[in-house]
Amino acid sequence: MSQEKTIKFQAGAAKFLAVGLVVGLLVGLLLGPYLSAYIFAASGAHTASYVDKIKSRGKLIVGTSADWPPFEYIDKNGQYAGIDIEIAKRIAQKLGVQLEIKDMKFAALIEALKKGDIDIILADMTPTAEREKEVDFSLPYYFGKGYAVITLKTSNIKSEQDLYGKRIGVQLGTIQEEWAVNNLKGKAADIKSYDRVYPEMVMVLKRGDIDAMIVGDKIGEALTIKDPDLKIATYVGVPTIGGAVAVPQGAEDLKYVVNSVIEELINSGEMDKIFQQEILKWLGEAG
Ligand code: ARG
Numbered sequence: 001m002s003q004e005k006t007i008k009f010q011a012g013a014a015k016f017l018a019v020g021l022v023v024g025l026l027v028g029l030l031l032g033p034y035l036s037a038y039i040f041a042a043s044g045a046h047t048a049s050y051v052d053k054i055k056s057r058g059k060l061i062v063g064t065s066a067d068w069p070p071f072e073y074i075d076k077n078g079q080y081a082g083i084d085i086e087i088a089k090r091i092a093q094k095l096g097v098q099l100e101i102k103d104m105k106f107a108a109l110i111e112a113l114k115k116g117d118i119d120i121i122l123a124d125m126t127p128t129a130e131r132e133k134e135v136d137f138s139l140p141y142y143f144g145k146g147y148a149v150i151t152l153k154t155s156n157i158k159s160e161q162d163l164y165g166k167r168i169g170v171q172l173g174t175i176q177e178e179w180a181v182n183n184l185k186g187k188a189a190d191i192k193s194y195d196r197v198y199p200e201m202v203m204v205l206k207r208g209d210i211d212a213m214i215v216g217d218k219i220g221e222a223l224t225i226k227d228p229d230l231k232i233a234t235y236v237g238v239p240t241i242g243g244a245v246a247v248p249q250g251a252e253d254l255k256y257v258v259n260s261v262i263e264e265l266i267n268s269g270e271m272d273k274i275f276q277q278e279i280l281k282w283l284g285e286a287g
Helices: 003-042 050-057 083-095 106-115 175-187 197-207 217-226 252-268 270-284
Strands: 059-064 098-103 120-125 135-140 147-152 167-171 190-194 212-216 230-236 244-248
Touching: 050 059, 050 083, 050 252, 059 083, 059 106, 083 098, 083 120, 083 252, 083 270, 106 120, 106 135, 106 244, 135 252, 147 175, 147 197, 147 217, 167 175, 167 197, 175 190, 175 212, 190 197, 197 212, 197 217, 212 217, 217 230, 217 270, 244 252, 252 270
Parallel strands: 059 098, 059 120, 167 190, 167 212
Antiparallel strands: 120 244, 135 244, 147 212, 147 230
């Protein structure tokens, strides 16, 4: 080959390679998620397919802690209701299976998921580094503005500093409990952890056994709008991801389905509707 020809050839080859790379990259980007889901779904032999297991069982088993309106609570007809329950219904629908809700204490959910007693967790669970060591999380489905400090209307607690030396109720195993331990324990506060928030911890507050309780912002609003004896005294903590769905570690196929449902709900505006509807439904509940 003459020198000129060699250079031309090299330039041609480089162009070919570059185009090939770009096309390959695009195809990979576009098809990657579909392919990987397909491969996971199809390769039951190597990777356990969580989706196949749920489909052959014919039902999706969702773990929750139904003490946290408007995300999950037991309505006046004794049915599980709330935002997370609606999302769970959509996921079951997408999988073409029935839905079973298993209600347990919040602190028991991750262990139940790891043992395989439940397929996913929908409990307004916030992804944290510590939890990520044990489970995987879906895309978040809302963001929170911090934690609500709920007191009786008559209380004069107005700030984080006012919580020093007080009796503070939190739910066992939650990020609110962690926040209280880290920020108030050294300030002589008595942190009391409870398994269930509504109605149990609310009753404890009303009885006067605690001075305040710290919960998520959305449940704080839901509880105080409904109950004229209660108020949000202040917000503490920082804005965070609100809730995401927890799936077993490595359950890629299942996470893919969950994420696609969440994405569809958010993009279509349906998620906003679910939030509005379920908050109104909770406020309309007697009692
Ligand atoms: N978002 C908080 C957390 O992840 C509290 C969730 C409590 N949920 C419930 N269903 N009780 O720690």
